[in-house]
Amino acid sequence: VIQMTYTLNPIGHVARTESTAKIVVDPEFRQGLVHLNEFSHAIILWWIHERDNPGDRHRLLANPPRGKGTEPSGVFACRSPFRPNPIGHSVVGLVSVDTAQGLVVLDQIDARDGTPVLDIKPYLPSSDKVDDVEVAPWFANLERRYSD
Amino acid sequence: VIQMTYTLNPIGHVARTESTAKIVVDPEFRQGLVHLNEFSHAIILWWIHERDNPGDRHRLLANPPRGKGTEPSGVFACRSPFRPNPIGHSVVGLVSVDTAQGLVVLDQIDARDGTPVLDIKPYLPSSDKVDDVEVAPWFANLERRYSD
Numbered sequence: 294v295i296q297m298t299y300t301l302n303p304i305g306h307v308a309r310t311e312s313t314a315k316i317v318v319d320p321e322f323r324q325g326l327v328h329l330n331e332f333s334h335a336i337i338l339w340w341i342h343e344r345d346n347p348g349d350r351h352r353l354l355a356n357p358p359r360g361k362g363t364e365p366s367g368v369f370a371c372r373s374p375f376r377p378n379p380i381g382h383s384v385v386g387l388v389s390v391d392t393a394q395g396l397v398v399l400d401q402i403d404a405r406d407g408t409p410v411l412d413i414k415p416y417l418p419s420s421d422k423v424d425d426v427e428v429a430p431w432f433a434n435l436e437r438r439y440s441d
Numbered sequence: 442v443i444q445m446t447y448t449l450n451p452i453g454h455v456a457r458t459e460s461t462a463k464i465v466v467d468p469e470f471r472q473g474l475v476h477l478n479e480f481s482h483a484i485i486l487w488w489i490h491e492r493d494n495p496g497d498r499h500r501l502l503a504n505p506p507r508g509k510g511t512e513p514s515g516v517f518a519c520r521s522p523f524r525p526n527p528i529g530h531s532v533v534g535l536v537s538v539d540t541a542q543g544l545v546v547l548d549q550i551d552a553r554d555g556t557p558v559l560d561i562k563p564y565l566p567s568s569d570k571v572d573d574v575e576v577a578p579w580f581a582n583l584e585r586r587y588s589d
Contacts, residue, residue, distance in 0.1 A: 296450060297450065297451055297557065298448050298449065298450055299448070299449040299450075299451075299488055299490075299493060299557070300446050300447070300448055300449075301446065301447040301448075301449060301526045302444060302445065302446055302447075302525065302526065303445055303447075304517075304525050304526070318517075322501065322517075322525060324501040324502060324515055325501040325502075325515040325516045325517040325518075325525070326515045326517050326518065327502065327513070327514060327515035327518060328514040328515055328518040328519075328577060329515060329517055329518040331518065331575075331576065331577035331578070332518065332575065332576055332577060333573070333574055333575035333576075334571050334574055335517075336530060338486075338526070338528055338530070340447055342447075345447060353470065353472040353473040354472060354473075354475065365475070366475060366476040367472055367473040367474045367475035367476055367477060367540075368473045369452075369466075369470075369473040369474050369477055369483075369560070369561035369562070369563075370473075370474065370475060370476040370477040370479065370480065370563055371476075371563065372562060372563070372565065372568075376560060377450065377452050377470060377473070377560070378449045378450065378452070378486070378559045378560050380449075380486055380528070380559065380560055382484060382486070382530075382562060383568070384568055384569050384571060392515075409445065409447070411526045411528065412517070412524060412525070412526050412528055413517035414517070414520060414530060415517075415518055415519065415520070415576065415577070415580070416571060416574060416576075417520065417576060417580055417583065418571075418574050418576070418583075418585055419580070419583035419584060419585050419586060420520075420531070420532055420583075420586055421532050421569070421571075422570055422571060422574070422585060422587065422588075423482050423532060423564060423566075423569075423570060423587040424587060424588050424589040425481070425587070425589060426481055426482055426564060426566050426570070427479075427480065427481035427482075428479065428480055428481075428563065428564075428565060428566070429476060429479035429480060429563070430479070432563070432565055432567070435565065435566075435567035435568075436567060437566055437567050437570060438567060438568055439570065439571040439572060439573070440570075440572050441572040441573060
């Protein structure tokens, strides 16, 4: 078995306080932000660096964060930070984009200060929004962050 | 400047024909699929292996796929396969999950046969569904894949 390995380099990092959240994009990647200000929401992919170690990356079962009285789920059936490839995925609201300064101000993000950012993608209803969704019972009562 | 590097290993690959699409998960990761069958949709992160080369990874401007008469966008403002970290993101419908065989049958995926798969996450309306979205004009008329 040949084990392929791919490499990632962060494009910037999360900078946050208790009440503010932004992404600081490194100078060499700032041109990639051109026209991001045309979008209201984005998908942020980030590196769950605190879980980037062999032990955590080999865990395949986790307790769903808000699961009560349920047996463990596979990591591909929940949003546990323990994953073979610890890539975090957050849908966020865009407050402002400053391409020259590399600053993307967000309404929130569930990643800590200093978290490496891997990618920013505009949120597109055409591919990313699903009307009719079924989830496991232990996720059914979660409140939606971005509902009318 | 210290350039951090993170490593990824695929958990499986896309297997598809013209009319079928599935993910084949490698044996050592199959336990991670437990309870995925409780969900109707998932987010698939995959490696855009055909664009994993220094030239493509340094491109920061791209023509939005369906943009007509628009100037180039930053890669963080469109879904171009040219990205510093070429991670593909697809929201898919789950048709069936066979944990023992490591088979996840999908309704579709916009990735080629043989594409390395990095992660599978259940689609959660609580965090992933946004009602009120604004997009750049050149994306405004795209038809939604999963609308009522």
